[in-house]
Amino acid sequence: METTQTTQILTHQGALKLLTAAVAKAEEIGQPQCIVIVDASGEVLAEIRMTGAKFLSRKSALAKALTASSIGSATVNIPEEVRALIGLATGGNVTGLPGGMPIVVDGTVLGGIGVGSGSGQQDIEVARAALAAIGAET
Template sequence: MSPTQPSRILTHDAVMTMLSAAIAEAENHGQPQCIVIVDASGELLGEIRMTGAKFLSRKSARSKALTAASIRAATTAIPDAVRQAIGMATGGHMTGLPGGLPIMIEGECIGGIGIGSGSGDQDVAVATAALKAIGADI
């Protein structure tokens, strides 16, 4: 067994492409959004609070991105029965709110994206547009 393995990383070009696509989708909905992108370890790579987005939604968007990267699934995959406990146990860093999606390339998680400030459906649509822009698994 090898002590190392190759892995993909999310480049700054991909982050900028995702931010641009997410902004465009949010504008199509007429809903300014907070957009946060993290790498697979939860490190912040890109973030923007669009003009008019709710400033507290920045915090929930970050939690959504962290959650999606950590569980390698949509934030809504966290069972209802444990959402509150997980949120409390992590100091609010994990959430089951809609709008957090993992960034998957050929089955490998390379990060997470979190969107906040709109409805759950709007948040998911904006995140999905960002993933499509880089050809990520949907």
């Protein structure tokens, strides 16, 4: 039985690159966003509420990032019929709202990104642009 293992982590440089790319995409589409990036253990590495973004969207962006990191899948993959119940059962810490995506590099979940304040499609578009900037799966 092994007692240690080698793991990959998302560095602060990686988090900043994700954040910068997400902000650039949000500016390109003209939609200010709240963007949160967490590592694989759910710790916030970077976040921003762009000028003009809805302040409550920061909470949903955090929930999206945590959910995507925890389940290793996009938040929209949570079945619609359980989305509301999951949110209630977890005090809003888990969500099926669009805009949460795992940060997966070489098959390893390194964390999650959550984007909120636009339409669901805009949130996803911004998250995908960020992931592409670091070569993560989109």
